[in-house]
Amino acid sequence: MIALLMRDLRLAFRAGGGFGLGLAFFLILAVLVPLGVGPEPQILARIAPGILWVGALLACLLSLDRIFALDFEDGSLDLLATAPVPLEAAVSIKALAHWLTTGLPLVLISPVLGLLLFLPGEAYVWLIVSLALGTPALSVIGTFGAALTVGLKRGGLLLSLLVLPLYIPTLVFGAEVVSRGAMGLAVDTPLALLAGITAGAVAILPFASAHVLRINLR
Amino acid sequence: MLEGLSFTVTPGAALVLRGPNGCGKTTLLRTVAGLQPALSGKIDCAPDAIAYAAHADGIKATLTVAENLRFWAAIYGTIRIDTALEQMNLRGLAERAAQNLSAGQKRRLGLARLMVTGRPVWVLDEPTVSLDTASVALFVDVVRQHLAGGGMAVMATHIDLGLPEAEILDLSRFKARLPEPGYGNFDEAFL
Numbered sequence: 001m002i003a004l005l006m007r008d009l010r011l012a013f014r015a016g017g018g019f020g021l022g023l024a025f026f027l028i029l030a031v032l033v034p035l036g037v038g039p040e041p042q043i044l045a046r047i048a049p050g051i052l053w054v055g056a057l058l059a060c061l062l063s064l065d066r067i068f069a070l071d072f073e074d075g076s077l078d079l080l081a082t083a084p085v086p087l088e089a090a091v092s093i094k095a096l097a098h099w100l101t102t103g104l105p106l107v108l109i110s111p112v113l114g115l116l117l118f119l120p121g122e123a124y125v126w127l128i129v130s131l132a133l134g135t136p137a138l139s140v141i142g143t144f145g146a147a148l149t150v151g152l153k154r155g156g157l158l159l160s161l162l163v164l165p166l167y168i169p170t171l172v173f174g175a176e177v178v179s180r181g182a183m184g185l186a187v188d189t190p191l192a193l194l195a196g197i198t199a200g201a202v203a204i205l206p207f208a209s210a211h212v213l214r215i216n217l218r
Numbered sequence: 219m220l221e222g223l224s225f226t227v228t229p230g231a232a233l234v235l236r237g238p239n240g241c242g243k244t245t246l247l248r249t250v251a252g253l254q255p256a257l258s259g260k261i262d263c264a265p266d267a268i269a270y271a272a273h274a275d276g277i278k279a280t281l282t283v284a285e286n287l288r289f290w291a292a293i294y295g296t297i298r299i300d301t302a303l304e305q306m307n308l309r310g311l312a313e314r315a316a317q318n319l320s321a322g323q324k325r326r327l328g329l330a331r332l333m334v335t336g337r338p339v340w341v342l343d344e345p346t347v348s349l350d351t352a353s354v355a356l357f358v359d360v361v362r363q364h365l366a367g368g369g370m371a372v373m374a375t376h377i378d379l380g381l382p383e384a385e386i387l388d389l390s391r392f393k394a395r396l397p398e399p400g401y402g403n404f405d406e407a408f409l
Contacts, residue, residue, distance in 0.1 A: 003292030007278070007285075014280040075274025079331075082251050082270045083293050218254040 001085060001093055008097035011070075018066050022059035022102045023109065029055040030113035041118040048117035049127070049178030055113075056106045056131055057138060057171055063102050064142040065159055067094055068150040068213070077150070081217055087210040095136075095143040095206065103135030119182065126181030130194060134174040137198040140205050141166045147209040151216050169197050219245045221394040223259075225387055227370045229338070232361065232381060235374040237389035243374035244272075244343055246389065250372060251341045269335035272343045275328030279317035283308055283327055286316055291334040302333035305360055307353075321348040329357055333364075340364065340371040346379065354379065 012019040033051050034044055071077040080090050110131055111124050119127065145163035149155035176190040219242035227233050235243045249256050250263070251270035277286050287299045303309050306326045311319065316327065325348050332340055340361070346354050358379050361371055365383075373379075 003289055007281070007289045010285070011278055011280060071276075073274075074276055074278065075272050076276035076278070078248075078253060078272055078274075079270065079276040079290075080293075081253060082265070082268065083290075084266060084295065085293055 001089060004080075004085065004090060004093045005097055008094060009100060012097065012101040018063050019101045020105075022062050023105045025062055026055045026059040026106055026109065026113065029058070030116050034116060045118040045120055045182070048114060048119040049123065049182060050175045051117060052110060052113060052119070052127060053130075053134075053171055053175040053178065056103075056110070056135060057167055059106055060102055060135065060138040060142060061160060061163065061167075063098065064146050064163065065149070065156045067098055067143055067146040069146070069155075072150050077213075078217060081214065087213060088206050091143060091147065091209045091213065092206040095140045095209075098143065099136050099139035103131075103139055107131040107135060119178075122184055123178050123182035126187055126191075127178050130174045130177040130181075130191070133191070133195050133198055134170045137170045137194075137201045138167060140198075140201045141170075144205045144209045144212075147213045147216065150213065170194065173197065219394055220389060220392045223389070223392040227339075227372060227385075229368045229370055230365050232365055232371040232373065232384040234379065234381070234384045234386045235372065235389055236376075236386055241389045241393060243389055247341050247343050247372065247374055248272075263339060267337055268339045268341050269332050269337040270341045270343075271328060271332055271345060273347070275324055275331070277316045277319075277324055277327055280315060282313050282315055283319070284312040286327060287330055287334060290331045294335045294337070296334050296336045299330075299334055302330040305333065305356070305363075306330040307356060322350055322353055325349050326353060326356075329360065333360065338369045340369065340373075342371065342373040342375075344375060345373055346375055346377055 030052070033047075037043060037047070068077060071080065081087055083090075107128060110127050114124055114127055142163055145159045145166070148162060149159045152158065173190040173194040177187045177194060180187045180190065223246070225233060235246065237243055245254070247270070248254050250261055251268050252261075252265040253270070276290075281289070284299065284303070287302060291297060291299050303312055306329055308323070308326055308330055311323060316324065319327065325345075329345060332342075346357060349357060354377070358381055361379075361381065365371065371384075373384075
């Protein structure tokens, strides 16, 4: 299990591994938005929570098709499915590796990008908390989408179409937490719902992903 | 694909599957390995006794030979990769990135993976593709050693391995046939 996690992380960090893809996208988005919208701090501060959350979501989406496609192409997925590791565990580990290489860097860099978008001071804590709670759901839901579309040639479009609707609740509640935080309002309700979605996704989707993966490998 | 097929492999024995392309060798091997269910019939072999090796070797191009092998060894809970490296003549390539290997060397790495699984039943799909004669001999030696240790092997291959003790099963005899579409059926459709 640890071996699988270490291998996936090592692959992501080696040349051509895709680490930094989402991060670069997130960075570019946050730099371009003020250029496109204009430099008024009030407007930027108003839209910052939404922009940051949409950016994080799309950055996550970018690297989803790599989760299983590469392993499928070189045959490792067949071998993993016949290995002594339960496929459910392998799927969870792969989702975790995706989060560590995509979600976690986004969480860590988000305060810097908040600065670029004039995010009000009180909102920074909630930006980090909401992304830290919400991005694992993005990785787990994305892994499910990747499992559904593995083996399809150029399944990226289908993957996005399948996954985006499932991402919407996380986006809505995540951005709501940050907006409310910025206005100094109570954030309990959206935060609880955000955490609930993540908990539910982490608990159920690895089993669903492993199941569809077995069907797709036939 | 196939019907009426039945075979038994005893410990220490090897079975070689023969047949033209598309006759169902890969399908049979994937079914035996538990990757796809059989429409009917059963397989009396625990899935956790089987080590499966397919056309693709599951090698990661950016990892070195030793890293690739160590990963599979860790997954299967065996630690030693030295013997496998030695026997597949990969010792000198251990620190080379897998993307710089030739097709035959990759194949040898794929076969070395089998050795680190420590599983008794090897299910091999075209194991000798892209191997030169020396490497095929190397491979046959390893298989023979595996059999001598009480292991079993089921292989699909087109070439003569020089493994006279292996039993040969020609799959083309077991080709499943679709029921003939008789014209009588049309009448029934209108009833």
